[in-house]
Structure formats: structure tokens, C-alpha cells
Amino acid sequence: MLVSVILAAGKGTRMRSDLPKVLHPLLGVPILEHVLDTVEALGPQLKVVVVGYKHTDVEESFPGRDIRWSLQADQLGTAHAANCGVEAAAAEISANPDAQVLVVNGDLPLLRVETLKALSAIHREADAAVTILTCEKADPTGYGRIIRDAQGRVRDIVEENDATEAEKRLREINVGAYVFRGGAFLGFYARIGRDNAQGELYLTDVVVKAAQAGTRVSSFKVADEAEVAQVNSRIELARVTDILRTRLLDEYMRSGVTIYDPRTTYIEKGVRIGRDTHILPFTMIEHGVEIGSGCEIGPFTHLRPGTRLDDGASIGNFVEIKNSKVGHDSKVRHLSYVGDGLIGQKVNIGAGTIFANYDGKVKSTTVVEDEAFVGSGTVLVAPVTVGKGAITGAGSVVLKNRNVPAGGVAVGVPAQLLKEGKGSSNSRS
Ligand code: UD1
Numbered sequence: 001m002l003v004s005v006i007l008a009a010g011k012g013t014r015m016r017s018d019l020p021k022v023l024h025p026l027l028g029v030p031i032l033e034h035v036l037d038t039v040e041a042l043g044p045q046l047k048v049v050v051v052g053y054k055h056t057d058v059e060e061s062f063p064g065r066d067i068r069w070s071l072q073a074d075q076l077g078t079a080h081a082a083n084c085g086v087e088a089a090a091a092e093i094s095a096n097p098d099a100q101v102l103v104v105n106g107d108l109p110l111l112r113v114e115t116l117k118a119l120s121a122i123h124r125e126a127d128a129a130v131t132i133l134t135c136e137k138a139d140p141t142g143y144g145r146i147i148r149d150a151q152g153r154v155r156d157i158v159e160e161n162d163a164t165e166a167e168k169r170l171r172e173i174n175v176g177a178y179v180f181r182g183g184a185f186l187g188f189y190a191r192i193g194r195d196n197a198q199g200e201l202y203l204t205d206v207v208v209k210a211a212q213a214g215t216r217v218s219s220f221k222v223a224d225e226a227e228v229a230q231v232n233s234r235i236e237l238a239r240v241t242d243i244l245r246t247r248l249l250d251e252y253m254r255s256g257v258t259i260y261d262p263r264t265t266y267i268e269k270g271v272r273i274g275r276d277t278h279i280l281p282f283t284m285i286e287h288g289v290e291i292g293s294g295c296e297i298g299p300f301t302h303l304r305p306g307t308r309l310d311d312g313a314s315i316g317n318f319v320e321i322k323n324s325k326v327g328h329d330s331k332v333r334h335l336s337y338v339g340d341g342l343i344g345q346k347v348n349i350g351a352g353t354i355f356a357n358y359d360g361k362v363k364s365t366t367v368v369e370d371e372a373f374v375g376s377g378t379v380l381v382a383p384v385t386v387g388k389g390a391i392t393g394a395g396s397v398v399l400k401n402r403n404v405p406a407g408g409v410a411v412g413v414p415a416q417l418l419k420e421g422k423g424s425s426n427s428r429s
């Protein structure tokens with residue numbers, strides 16, 4: 001049995017923010033969501049998240065997720081937080097004393113599931129009471145340092161603020177992910193104190209007490225430094241964003257997407273992109289966007305949440321699309337805003353077209369049916385429909401509910417019907 005405990009109660013003082021650290025967005029979703037997704041992929045039977053600072057805000061950010069929230073009312077340190085998590089799982093752990101309890105800091109969004117799997121496997125093979133994740137870092141600043149004895153066993157873990165100059169030179173660091181044998185945590189937790197630079201209950205001290213008691217403390221060293229980057233400050237958040245962004249772009253390229261310039265391409269978490277789609281430079285694609293295959297996006301395109309592009313769609317320079325569907329082989333190539341739009345197949349949206357979706361009170365939908373041709377500089381005031389095969393003239397302003405019937409032609413400001421077309425139900429109201 002596996003119980004996971006994510007520590008997310010801290011304020012994140014070093015962020016200098018009113019928003020709890022774990023809610024800061026990282027590629028479109030909260031930092032904590034990255035950690036949760038990784039931990040969830042391990043398949044724990046029980047997922048506990050320890051919250052404290054602005055805990056209702058944190059809890060409400062994850063509606064409908066299978067999480068047992070544990071409240072750490074006062075943030076007395078990482079060991080105290082872990083204890084809150086273990087208490088929330090007390091019934092499960094006492095029924096399964098050999099359960100693995102995985103404790104992970106909530107500010108480690110780059111950890112890979114493979115690494116946590118290896119940590120758990122090493123713990124099992126070593127039959128250890130505690131197994132910790134470590135890493136050799138070129139620059140260990142800001143992390144707890146691992147001190148080993150002559151036999152290579154973990155003897156101590158010293159926080160940056162408590163370390164001597166010699167200890168600060170040690171490059172093996174504590175990552176902030178631990179596996180405890182179910183029953184083991186509580187006994188050692190009872191023995192730690194707050195005699196340290198921060199006056200806090202350190203989770204690292206629980207590990208040290210276990211080692212001092214002669215129980216088996218094993219460790220797994222993760223090779224990739226990038227995985228262990230933590231988010232304590234906004235500078236670290238930007239670095240972590242860059243690492244994760246590159247990692248996701250690599251995955252898209254491996255799956256058959258061409259990305260002309262990864263340095264200027266920003267794609268958030270949870271975006272689907274089909275094969276043989278080309279992404280040109282300076283493109284931003286936000287969380288949840290879905291893009292078919294054989295599309296062309298960019299340069300300078302901004303696709304916002306709720307956007308779905310069917311196969312073969314082509315979106316170009318200085319185009320922003322929000323909460324809209326663009327059909328098969330349709331084109332929005334230049335200088336346009338498409339908001340709350342439903343665009344059919346083989347539609348051409350001319351340069352400088354605006355979907356005026358917001359009247360200051362409500363947002364409404366604009367429908368552009370198959371094979372319609374929207375002339376350059378058209379303003380479509382929602383709610384409105386441009387029927388199948390219809391045409392709007394350059395610079396026309398199509399007022400709300402003044403639908404252009406299928407095959408019709410509308411021109412001018414406000415747009416007048418120049419040709420009735422063949423639509424019946426879509427006639428002007
Ligand atoms: C911790 C480790 C350090 C390690 C580093 C790397 C300790 C004492 N130190 O330091 O050895 O190198 O992480 O990841 O554990 N939290 C709570 N309640 C609290 C305090 C913290 O839930 O009372 C949560 C925070 O929200 C955060 C996590 O625990 O998600 C880690 O806390 P943080 O303050 O970032 O620990 P570090 O100082 O980075």
C-alpha cells in the first residue's frame with residue numbers, strides 16, 4: 001500500500017506574494033498540480049495534501065479531485081506538516097504497518113514519476129525504515145546537505161542556515177522527497193526538537209533520528225539536477241518554467257510536431273497537438289488548447305483556453321483566439337481577434353477581423369458557417385451568424401442578430417445585405 005503526503009501548507013515567504021506559493025501558476029496550472037499529477041501517476045491508494053496558509057483557496061483550486069486535505073493550522077516546520085499528513089492517514093497506516101508513506105515537498109514540480117518509482121523500489125529492496133532522495137548539484141545553495149559516515153551511510157542532514165562553511169561545500173543535497181515505512185515516522189518524530197536556525201520542526205531531523213537509532217536509512221540519488229529544482233522565489237519559478245517548457249516542447253517534437261524555434265515558443269501544460277502541425281516562432285498556446293494535425297500556427301499567435309483547431313487549420317500573425325472552434329482547413333491568417341467563435345470548415349477570416357464578443361455585460365457567440373468568406377477588417381458583433389458560403393465586404397460591421405444568410409453578401413457600416421443569398425431561417429431579424 002502506498003500513501004502519499006504532499007506538504008503544501010507554507011506561505012512561501014520568499015515569493016513575496018499574497019498568493020500561497022503552491023498556487024503560483026507554472027505553465028498554466030498551479031505548482032501544486034504538477035506535483036499532484038506526478039504523485040498520482042504512482043497510483044497511491046490514498047493522497048493526502050497538507051495545507052495551512054490560505055488553505056481554502058488551495059482546496060478550492062482542485063475541485064473534484066480525490067484528495068484528503070489535512071490542515072496544519074500553524075506552520076511549525078516540515079516535520080510538523082508531515083505529521084499532520086500522517087495523522088490524516090492514521091487509520092490506513094495502522095491497518096497496514098508496512099505501507100509506504102511517500103512525503104514530497106509541494107514545491108518540486110519538476111520531479112519525474114520514474115524517479116519517485118525508483119525511490120519507492122529502493123526503499124522496498126533495502127527494507128529500510130526511511131529512504132531519502134538526494135542529488136549531486138553543481139551549486140547546492142539553498143538545499144539541506146547530506147552528511148555521510150565512512151561507510152557511506154546517511155549520518156546527518158544540515159540545512160543551509162545551520163551549516164558550517166565546510167558543510168556548505170558538500171554537493172550532495174536533500175531533494176525533499178522521502179519514503180517512510182508506515183509505522184516508522186511517528187516514533188522518530190516524537191524525538192526531534194526545534195533547536196535550529198529557523199526554530200522549526202525539520203523533517204530532515206526525523207531522518208537523522210532514524211539513522212542515529214541504527215535503523216536502516218537508504219537513499220536514491222537522482223542523476224538529473226534539473227529534476228530537483230525547487231520553487232522558493234520568483235526567480236526560481238522562472239527557471240523552473242523554462243526547464244519544464246523545454247521538456248514539454250521536446251515531447252511534442254518527439255510526437256511529430258515541428259517547432260521552428262523552441263526558444264520563442266511557450267506552450268502550457270495540458271495542450272494537445274496533432275502530428276505534422278508546424279508551430280512558428282513567437283507563439284503562446286495556453287492550458288487546455290486542442291490542435292489537430294497538419295495545422296500551421298504562428299508566427300506571433302496567441303491561443304487561449306477553450307480553443308480547438310481542427311486538422312489543417314491555419315492561424316497566423318498577430319491572431320488571438322479564445323474559447324473558439326476553428327474547423328477543418330479554415331484560415332485566420334492576420335491581425336484578428338476571435339473570441340467565443342464557432343468557425344466551420346474551409347472558412348477564410350480576412351485580415352483584421354474582430355469578433356466583438358463582449359458588449360460590456362455578457363459574452364456572446366459568433367458563428368461563421370462552412371466556406372464563408374469574411375472580408376478584411378470585418379467586425380462581427382455577437383451574437384451573429386454568417387451563413388454557409390456567405391461573404392462580408394471589407395470593413396463591414398455586421399450588427400448583432402443581423403445574420404448574413406447562407407450565400408448572402410453583406411457590406412458597409414452597419415452592414416446591409418447586397419445579395420439575399422438562399423438562406424431562409426437565417427434572414428434578418
Ligand atoms: C526543505 C528541506 C531541505 C531541502 C529542501 C529542498 C527541511 C527542513 N528542509 O527546505 O533539506 O533541501 O526542502 O526541497 O525540510 N511546509 C509546510 N508546513 C510547514 C513548512 C513547510 O507544509 O510548516 C511545506 C511548504 O509549503 C513546502 C515544503 O513544505 O511546499 C518545503 O518547505 P520549504 O520551506 O520550501 O523548505 P526548504 O527551506 O526549501
Ligand code: CA
Nearest residue numbers: 107230231232
Ligand atoms: Ca523549498
